[in-house]
Amino acid sequence: MTPPETLVRALPVEKQDAIRKIGDQFAIEGEFTLGEEISSGHINSTYLVSYERDGGERRRYILQRINPTVFLDPLAVMRNVECVTHHINWKVLRVARDSSGQTLSLYPDKTGRFFVRGPNGGIWRCYNFFEGCRTYDVVENTRQAYEAGHAFGAFQDLVSDLPPEEIVETIPDFHHTLKRYDVLQEAVSADRAGRRVKVAAELEYIEANRSIMGRLLEMKDNGELPVRITHNDTKINNVLFDGQTDEAICVIDLDTVMPGLSLYDFGDLVRTTTNSSGEDLSDVNKVEMRMGFFEPLVEGYMKAAGDVLNDAEVSMLAFSGRLISLELGMRFLTDHLNGDEYFRVTREGQNLDRARTQLKLASCIAEKEGEMNAFVQKVARSR
Ligand code: ADP
Ligand code: GN1
Ligand code: MG
Numbered sequence: 001m002t003p004p005e006t007l008v009r010a011l012p013v014e015k016q017d018a019i020r021k022i023g024d025q026f027a028i029e030g031e032f033t034l035g036e037e038i039s040s041g042h043i044n045s046t047y048l049v050s051y052e053r054d055g056g057e058r059r060r061y062i063l064q065r066i067n068p069t070v071f072l073d074p075l076a077v078m079r080n081v082e083c084v085t086h087h088i089n090w091k092v093l094r095v096a097r098d099s100s101g102q103t104l105s106l107y108p109d110k111t112g113r114f115f116v117r118g119p120n121g122g123i124w125r126c127y128n129f130f131e132g133c134r135t136y137d138v139v140e141n142t143r144q145a146y147e148a149g150h151a152f153g154a155f156q157d158l159v160s161d162l163p164p165e166e167i168v169e170t171i172p173d174f175h176h177t178l179k180r181y182d183v184l185q186e187a188v189s190a191d192r193a194g195r196r197v198k199v200a201a202e203l204e205y206i207e208a209n210r211s212i213m214g215r216l217l218e219m220k221d222n223g224e225l226p227v228r229i230t231h232n233d234t235k236i237n238n239v240l241f242d243g244q245t246d247e248a249i250c251v252i253d254l255d256t257v258m259p260g261l262s263l264y265d266f267g268d269l270v271r272t273t274t275n276s277s278g279e280d281l282s283d284v285n286k287v288e289m290r291m292g293f294f295e296p297l298v299e300g301y302m303k304a305a306g307d308v309l310n311d312a313e314v315s316m317l318a319f320s321g322r323l324i325s326l327e328l329g330m331r332f333l334t335d336h337l338n339g340d341e342y343f344r345v346t347r348e349g350q351n352l353d354r355a356r357t358q359l360k361l362a363s364c365i366a367e368k369e370g371e372m373n374a375f376v377q378k379v380a381r382s383r
Contacts, residue, residue, distance in 0.1 A: 007040045007135075008048060018119070022063055023049050025109050025116040026126045030059065040135055040237050041253065042343045043067045048129060061107065062127040065118060066255070070342065074123040076168045077255050078115050081125070082106060083166050084257050088158050102130065102250050133240040133249050139273045139293055143246045144236075146296035148273055151248035152234050152265055153304025159229045160308060164259055167229055174232055174256060175264040177213040177327045181206070184334045193339035199352070202333055205359050209326055216263055216316065216323060224312040230260035236272040262313050263320035266301060270321025271328060273297050275361055280353040287357050289321075289364035294372055298379050306383045314380045318372035322365040329358035 011019065019035035030051035038046040045065040052058050066074040088103050106114040107126040115125050139145050173179045188196055188203065219225045231238075231251065238253040272279070274297070276288040298317065302309075332355035335342045340351055365372070 007038055009037045009039060011035050011037055011047075019047050019049060019063060022116065022118055022124050023051075023061070023126070025124075026061075026063075026107050027110050028059075028061060028107065028126065029053055030057075033058070035063075038062075039344075040137065043070050044255070060129040060131065062129050063124060064127065065122045065124050068122060071170055071255065073168075073170060075115070077170050078123065078125065080167050080170060080257055081254050082114055084159060084162065084254050087162050091158055104128065104250055104252055104254065127252075130240050130250060132243050134243045135237040135240060137237055138275070138278055139236055141246070142293060142296045144241060145273050145293040146300035147241065147246060147248035148236055148239050148269060149297040149300030149302075150304045151239050151251050151300075152231065152269055153301040153306075155231055155251045156228070156262055156265065156305045157308055159231075159257065162229045164227075164229060167258060169258050171256065171258070174258065175260055175324075175327065176217065177323060177330075178217065180327055180330050180334075181210070181213055184330045184337075187334045187337040191337060193337060195337055195352075199333060199337070199355075202329070202355060202359060205363070206326070206330060206333075209362070212319075212323065213326070215319070216261060219312060219316070220261060224310075225261055225263065225316075226310065226313075227259050228262055229257065230262060230265050232256035232258055232260050232264060234265045234268040234272075236269070262305070262309060263316050264324065266317055267320030267322075267324030268328075269297060269301070270294065270318075270365070271325045271358070271361060274321065274365075275357070277357070279357060280350050281357050282349075282353050284356045284360040287360040287364065289361060289368055291368060291371065291375075294318075294321075295375055298376055302379050302383065306380070311380075314376060315373075317376045318365070318369050321372075322362050322369065325358045325362035325365060329355050329362060332358060 016035045020032045023032050028051055030053035033052050034050040036048045038048055044067050047063045048060060049063050050058055050060050066077055068074055071077045085104055085106055092103050105128045108114055109116045115123050118124050233253055233256045239248050240250045240252060242249050274289045274293045276290050277286050281287060332351045336351035343351060345351060
């Protein structure tokens with residue numbers, strides 16, 4: 001099975017040729033037969049490539065160009081990814097503790113390095129492609145929610161003993177919500193794309209929520225919340241599901257694995273799992289926080305990571321969803337004001353729609369926070 005068709009696009013001939021040349025530098029067996037583009041992520045350029053071996057067997061791989069505007073030191077990203085994939089593979093082999101036994105692996109180039117340089121100096125890598133898997137942008141059933149929580153909980157556990165000194169902070173202050181607020185204010189002042197007049201309501205909502213932005217940072221500073229190695233980009237389409245059974249097979253997109261708070265990871269899971277609609281809905285009245293998906297998400301996450309988390313972390317699980325939705329609302333709004341230079345867009349106003357969706361979700365979560373917390377505490381008591 002290939003990913004959903006809307007997300008995989010055929011490439012024009014010249015692009016096929018360029019992709020073939022990148023693939024030729026990796027130690028892949030067989031002849032290149034096809035290159036297609038996968039468009040579900042917002043950051044990197046991702047291609048699905050097919051090779052045919054002697055005897056006609058077909059194998060597929062992922063070729064990916066690291067976005068150099070987002071990751072200013074792509075080689076440091078590669079060192080982190082190498083470290084994490086080796087660690088997880090080593091652990092899974094020895095301890096067999098993966099959520100299901102399949103892990104992401106880098107393929108070497110013909111000289112043994114795990115990246116190659118493209119014609120314009122870009123850094124490319126090659127991963128195993130998971131056949132029979134798919135990703136979701138909107139969670140469709142409670143099993144997927146449970147599985148996603150479990151997969152990221154297991155991931156948290158797997159990387160818990162990575163030596164922190166081996167991991168470089170490739171995007172400093174990635175989840176520092178207060179700094180994200182400051183960057184938004186700079187974008188508002190500069191108003192480079194002349195879009196400020198139309199976002200007054202969004203800015204007002206953000207201002208009204210200013211007081212919650214530093215809450216987790218304070219708890220970190222006073223030692224209540226431990227800094228761990230975390231994924232930092234746990235949106236739902238960064239986990240691969242079995243296309244038949246919806247079992248979570250593998251956590252992907254390891255570029256932002258860095259020191260962070262477990263709550264940033266759980267918060268982004270809440271943002272992307274409980275939202276009833278896509279990330280960029282034009283009609284925000286349709287946005288809802290689905291309690292029926294929050295519950296299995298908590299159960300799956302706690303099942304896998306419950307022993308690792310302390311009480312303070314558990315007490316903020318519901319709040320983390322509100323905070324990360326607000327944070328992403330600010331990031332999308334910043335990009336809208338800057339003229340869409342960070343997140344990939346396919347239409348005008350998409351980042352504004354994304355911002356509005358996140359802010360609406362933050363307010364839905366705020367309304368249900370009490371109920372969400374009560375559920376978390378119920379699960380936590382049976383830890
Ligand atoms: P981005 O940083 O742009 O989000 P990702 O690493 O998340 O890039 O990849 C984009 C998409 O490509 C994913 O959402 C997934 O659909 C697909 N993908 C990436 N790696 C794999 C893989 N190893 N096997 C199958 N699909 C993959
Ligand atoms: C980006 O790469 P992708 O699409 O999985 C972004 C995340 C955001 C997310 C919002 C490196 O994730 O931080 O939460 O978009 N990644 C980076 O959809 O900025
Ligand atoms: Mg991704």
